[in-house]
Amino acid sequence: MKYIGDIMKKKFLLLILICLNFNFLFAQQKISDTExxxxxxxxxxxxxxxxxxxxxGKYDWDKEFIKYLPQVLEASDTETLSKIYSNWIDSLGSIEKCKNCDSDxxxxxxxxxxxxTQDSxxxxxxxxxxxxxxEENRFQGENFYITAEPVGKxxxxxxxxxxxFxxxxxxxxxxxxxxxxxxIEYFYxxxxxxxxxxxxxxxxMIPKFRSVSNKDEYHSLVKELVAKLDDTHAWISFNGEVPKYLPIKISNIDNKAVVSGFYNDSLAKINNLKLGDVLLKIDEVDIQKETEKKSKYIAGSNANIKIRQTYNEILLGKDSSATLTIERNNLIEKIKVNRYDFDDFKYWDNLTTIKTKSINEIIGYINMASVKGADVSNIFKSFxxxxxxxxxxxxxxxxxxxxxxRHLNSxxxxxxxxxSPNMNYPGMFSFKDNLQTGIKNNKNFKGKVILLVNEESISRSEFTVMALQTADNVITIGNQTAGADGDVVVFEYIGGYKTAISGNGIMYPDNTETQRKGIKIDIxxxxxxNGLRQGRDEILEKAIEQGSE
Structure with a gap:
C-alpha cells in the first residue's frame, strides 16, 4: 500500500508541475500589444x-525604434520579447565599467x-x-540628444x-x-x-495614439497628453497662425467666467465691456459646457488656473468679431464685440500705466508691471x-x-x-546652493511691506514674491497664484510643433512646494x-487696511 501511495504522490506532484508550467506559458502568451x-x-x-x-549619437535612434517595433509587436511571449531586447542591447556594443557612477x-x-527594468x-x-x-555604468559624457543650459534646465x-507630420x-x-x-520621465x-x-x-495614451483616425483628433490627443503635466507653463502649438483676442481679462469667480480687467481700457469701452460682466455664451456656444469639454486639453497647475486658461481658449478666435451673451446687473444681454491682434492693445508698453503713487501720507504703492531697475533707488527714496x-x-x-x-532686507x-536635472543620472535631480537675496543694511525700510498676488502672478512674478517675502516686516495678500515656477524649456514635438514645460524645480528653503500650490499667502x-461691478480692488483695499494699522 505504501508503494501505491508513493506512486499517487508522485503523480499528484507531476500534475501540479504540469499545471504550473501551463499557467506560466499561458501567462506569457497573454501579454498584450499595449504591454x-x-x-x-x-x-x-x-x-x-x-x-x-x-x-x-552613434546610432540613428529613431530608425532603430522603427526597425525593432514590428519585432516587438510580433513577439508571442515575454521570453521572446526579452530576447529581442537583449539582442538589441548586444548590437549596440560593449559598455566599460563606469568609474564615476558610484556616488554618495x-x-x-x-x-x-x-x-x-527589474520587472521579472x-x-x-x-x-x-x-x-x-x-544603469550602474551609464553614459557620463555630453549626451547627443540632451544637454543642460547654464541655468540647469x-x-x-x-x-x-x-x-x-x-x-x-x-x-x-x-x-x-x-x-x-x-x-518628461527623465527631465521634468x-x-x-x-x-x-x-x-x-x-x-x-498608447491605444489612443494607435487608433486616432485623423489630424484633428491627433492634435487634440497630443494636447491632452501635454495637459496631463498639470503645469501652467506647458503648452503646444500646431500652427503659426496667431488668434485674435477680446480686450478683456477673465477670472474664474464662483465658477463663472467674469470680466476682471482689460488689456486696453479704451477698446473695452468701445465694445461695451464692463468689469463684473458674466460671460454666458460666445456665438451661441455655452461657455460652461464648452469648458467641461475642453478643460482636459488645457494645461494648468491648479484647478482655478486651468479653468481660467480654458475660458481664455474659448474666447480666442480667427474671426474679427463675435457675439457675447452676458449677465449684467441681473439682466441677460447680447452684445457684438470685436477681436484684435494682441499687439493692438499695446499692453506691454502702455505709457500711462502708474509706476508708483502715494495712496496717503503713510502708504506708498509700487506697480511692478512698470518698474525698471533704474527706478528702484528713487522709488525708495521717495517712500x-x-x-x-x-x-x-x-x-x-x-x-x-x-x-x-537691497532696500527691504536688513x-x-x-x-x-x-x-535641476542631473545629466549624468537621468531621472535624478541635483540641488543647487540656495538662492539668496538682500544685503546687510541697517538703513533698510523699517515699515510694513505688503505684497499683492493673484492668478496673474506666474513664474517670474512668483519667484519675485518668494524673494521679497524675506523682507523684515512682510505680509502677502491675495489669492492662489499660477503655481508655475522655474525656467521654461521650449522644444519640438515630433513634426516641428513647439511645446514647453517648466525646466527647474523651485521650492521654499523649508521644502514647501510652490509648483501647483502657488506661493505662500498670509491673508x-x-x-x-459685486466688487468688480462697483469698481473696487478688494485685494488692494485689504492691503491699505493692513498698512494703516
Missing part, C-alpha cells in the same frame, strides 16, 4: 539617455523610477541584469526633423509619444506632482518716510528682485531651493462680482 509597446517605449528612452554608445551625492529622487513578470533574468548593468538637441502613420505617432514621454522636475501617475499616462509700502505683483515684473531686496537671506482675498 509590449509600453516596454519598447521605456527601453527606447532608457537606452537613449543611459547607454554610452547611443548617448554619443545627495539627489532629489522623487521623480526617479527605474523599477520597471515581463523581462527574463538575463535582460534585467543587462539593464541594471547599463535641459536643452533638447539633434532630434531629426520630420516634415508633413500633421497626421503621421501609426509607428511615428507612437515614436512621437515615446519621445515626449521619456523627456515636477513629474511626481501630476494628478495622474506618468506610467499610467503611457498606458492610457523713505512711509509706514507701509504696497508692492503689486499681480503682473509680470522685470527681473529686479535683488535691487528691491541682511542677506535664503529664499529658494532649486533642483487670502478673492475678488467678488
Amino acid at each position: 509590449k509597446l509600453i516596454t519598447i517605449g521605456k527601453i527606447y528612452g532608457f537606452l537613449k539617455y543611459y547607454h554610452p554608445e547611443v548617448g554619443k 551625492k545627495l539627489y532629489f529622487d522623487k521623480n526617479f523610477n527605474l523599477s520597471w 513578470e515581463i523581462f527574463n533574468s538575463e535582460l534585467t541584469a543587462k539593464l541594471k548593468y547599463i 535641459i536643452k533638447v538637441t539633434n532630434e531629426p526633423i520630420y516634415q508633413n 500633421s497626421y503621421p502613420s501609426e509607428e511615428y505617432r507612437l515614436l512621437g509619444l515615446f519621445k515626449y514621454w521619456n523627456i 522636475p515636477y513629474k511626481y506632482l501630476t494628478d495622474q501617475k506618468w506610467d499610467s499616462v503611457l498606458t492610457e 523713505e518716510n512711509k509706514k507701509a509700502i504696497i508692492i503689486d505683483l499681480r503682473n509680470y515684473p522685470a527681473f529686479i528682485y535683488k535691487l528691491l531686496s 541682511e542677506k537671506r535664503d529664499f529658494s531651493k532649486v533642483y 487670502e482675498i478673492r475678488p467678488t462680482i
Whole structure:
C-alpha cells in the first residue's frame, strides 16, 4: 500500500508541475500589444539617455525604434520579447565599467523610477541584469540628444526633423509619444506632482495614439497628453497662425467666467465691456459646457488656473468679431464685440500705466508691471518716510528682485531651493546652493511691506514674491497664484510643433512646494462680482487696511 501511495504522490506532484508550467506559458502568451509597446517605449528612452554608445549619437535612434517595433509587436511571449531586447542591447556594443557612477551625492529622487527594468513578470533574468548593468555604468559624457543650459534646465538637441507630420502613420505617432514621454520621465522636475501617475499616462495614451483616425483628433490627443503635466507653463502649438483676442481679462469667480480687467481700457469701452460682466455664451456656444469639454486639453497647475486658461481658449478666435451673451446687473444681454491682434492693445508698453503713487501720507504703492531697475533707488527714496509700502505683483515684473531686496532686507537671506536635472543620472535631480537675496543694511525700510498676488502672478512674478517675502516686516495678500515656477524649456514635438514645460524645480528653503500650490499667502482675498461691478480692488483695499494699522 505504501508503494501505491508513493506512486499517487508522485503523480499528484507531476500534475501540479504540469499545471504550473501551463499557467506560466499561458501567462506569457497573454501579454498584450499595449504591454509590449509600453516596454519598447521605456527601453527606447532608457537606452537613449543611459547607454554610452547611443548617448554619443552613434546610432540613428529613431530608425532603430522603427526597425525593432514590428519585432516587438510580433513577439508571442515575454521570453521572446526579452530576447529581442537583449539582442538589441548586444548590437549596440560593449559598455566599460563606469568609474564615476558610484556616488554618495545627495539627489532629489522623487521623480526617479527605474523599477520597471527589474520587472521579472515581463523581462527574463538575463535582460534585467543587462539593464541594471547599463544603469550602474551609464553614459557620463555630453549626451547627443540632451544637454543642460547654464541655468540647469535641459536643452533638447539633434532630434531629426520630420516634415508633413500633421497626421503621421501609426509607428511615428507612437515614436512621437515615446519621445515626449521619456523627456518628461527623465527631465521634468515636477513629474511626481501630476494628478495622474506618468506610467499610467503611457498606458492610457498608447491605444489612443494607435487608433486616432485623423489630424484633428491627433492634435487634440497630443494636447491632452501635454495637459496631463498639470503645469501652467506647458503648452503646444500646431500652427503659426496667431488668434485674435477680446480686450478683456477673465477670472474664474464662483465658477463663472467674469470680466476682471482689460488689456486696453479704451477698446473695452468701445465694445461695451464692463468689469463684473458674466460671460454666458460666445456665438451661441455655452461657455460652461464648452469648458467641461475642453478643460482636459488645457494645461494648468491648479484647478482655478486651468479653468481660467480654458475660458481664455474659448474666447480666442480667427474671426474679427463675435457675439457675447452676458449677465449684467441681473439682466441677460447680447452684445457684438470685436477681436484684435494682441499687439493692438499695446499692453506691454502702455505709457500711462502708474509706476508708483502715494495712496496717503503713510502708504506708498509700487506697480511692478512698470518698474525698471533704474527706478528702484528713487522709488525708495521717495517712500523713505512711509509706514507701509504696497508692492503689486499681480503682473509680470522685470527681473529686479535683488535691487528691491537691497532696500527691504536688513541682511542677506535664503529664499529658494532649486533642483535641476542631473545629466549624468537621468531621472535624478541635483540641488543647487540656495538662492539668496538682500544685503546687510541697517538703513533698510523699517515699515510694513505688503505684497499683492493673484492668478496673474506666474513664474517670474512668483519667484519675485518668494524673494521679497524675506523682507523684515512682510505680509502677502491675495489669492492662489499660477503655481508655475522655474525656467521654461521650449522644444519640438515630433513634426516641428513647439511645446514647453517648466525646466527647474523651485521650492521654499523649508521644502514647501510652490509648483501647483502657488506661493505662500498670509491673508487670502478673492475678488467678488459685486466688487468688480462697483469698481473696487478688494485685494488692494485689504492691503491699505493692513498698512494703516
